[in-house]
């Protein structure tokens with residue numbers, strides 16, 4: 001069977017999207033998703049998403065990592081599926097959709113390429129030696145480093161993701177250093193098992209952890225540079241809970257096509 005697919009990227013984190021409102025694709029086949037995400041034998045992507053109908057919401061986001069396995073929340077994927085929903089004329093500039101971590105509100109620019117996605121509130125921030133560990137819809141490890149540009153993020157990130165603490169469930173590993181009035185972040189992503197050009201739930205985790213690290217409270221806006229561009233995180237922090245968290249940035253349709261599945 002041939003299906004229509006659309007390729008999107010959000011700050012270089014890239015995804016294959018399918019309009020599955022007619023439920024034509026059985027996406028419970030990890031080998032198929034893994035093949036389609038393969039950058040040489042398939043379309044290529046950090047993950048794959050299916051837009052589906054859901055009573056009470058504009059749509060449902062079903063997300064898989066590049067390894068073909070169902071995943072926790074994908075922030076950049078959430079921003080891209082909102083742009084996809086606008087492209088499909090399902091929404092205009094505001095939306096409420098359902099994802100694996102619950103309902104999400106999002107706004108999209110009239111031009112359809114800038115999306116502000118509300119993330120779940122965060123009430124727990126733990127530490128692991130000198131790193132921070134928190135869940136922003138996906139689990140994240142955040143470590144302040146120096147000379148990030150020259151660090152071996154793949155091997156250092158892979159080692160942490162597979163150590164005795166995290167091996168079983170995995171974790172996304174974010175390395176961060178101050179840059180301008182924000183931060184530079186590089187991420188080794190679970191389920192991609194490689195460094196990606198951006199990680200939305202990851203930069204969100206970094207912004208929250210850095211507010212706590214610097215003991216900043218109130219309404220905070222954190223600009224973050226990633227390999228694939230720039231993202232912005234806005235949130236409220238009272239010293240305990242992080243609320244009204246928005247991940248903002250570009251979401252661009254790169255190409256579309258048909259693929260035999």
Ligand SMILES: N[C@H](CCC[C@H](N)C(=O)O)C(=O)O
Nearest residue numbers: 074075076138191199200201
């Ligand atoms: N790899 C992540 C999910 C995708 C996260 C990332 N692409 C984002 O933008 O949040 C995990 O397995 O937890």
